[in-house]
Amino acid sequence: MVKIGVLALQGAVSEHVRSIEACGTEAVIVKSTSDLALVDGLILPGGESTAMRKLIDRYKMLTPLVEFAAAGKPMFGTCAGLILLARNLVGYDFAHIGVLKATVERNSFGRQVDSFETSLDIKDIATDFPAVFIRAPHIVEVEKEVEILATHEGRIVMVRQGHLLGCSFHPELTDDHRIIAYFTKMVKESLAKQVNV
Secondary structure (H helix, E strand, O other): OOEEEEEOOOOOHHHHHHHHHHOOOEEEEEOOHHHHOOOOEEEEOOOOHHHHHHHHHHOOOHHHHHHHHHOOOOEEEEOHHHHHHEEEEOOOOOOOOOOEEEEEEOOOOOOHHHOEEEEEEEOOOEEEEEEEEOOOOEEEEEOOOOEEEEEEOOEEEEEEEOOEEEEOOOHHHOOOOHHHHHHHHHHHHHHHHHHHO
16 A cells, blocks of 8 residues: 655645545655655645744654665655755755755745645646645746646746645635545555665
8 A cells, every 4th residue: 555644744735635635645744764764755834934944854764764765765745845856945044854856936926825726737637726825836947858737827836846736826725636636646656666676
């Protein structure tokens, strides 16, 4: 059975667990490096990226997270999770996990009161996905290895780079599980490749 972890230091953890389980997949709460070792793929949830980074450092998880990605295991960052994955952040001279070859700007869709929902056309996933944006970042630019999956009003809001997936919005806050199902498929395909190597 495929196991998908949710980094559970801060943020929208239970909602992701619900969505993973709705796809018929086992969800694992990841709070430590030993938990991380149990999973085949990992979701970095929405929340507050600065708070998440402090907790990642406190529990000495930064290097294991970088190594998880380097091993080719799928990772999916949503909202704050996208910020954690990005190689470059506008206005900052450092990254967090830094494996997604993209530049991300924080809070680029406004404050909490500016939250909104819109229907997105997402390549290979949906033509009508109900995307919830809450203090959302957006992707300013990507390198050639990164495929753009969705945009909103000219801004990049979802990308894929091989085994890495990132989006600006919160797919877990709806009852539409197609994005999580897509990530689950990525994890299964990754496992199949490892078996065949």
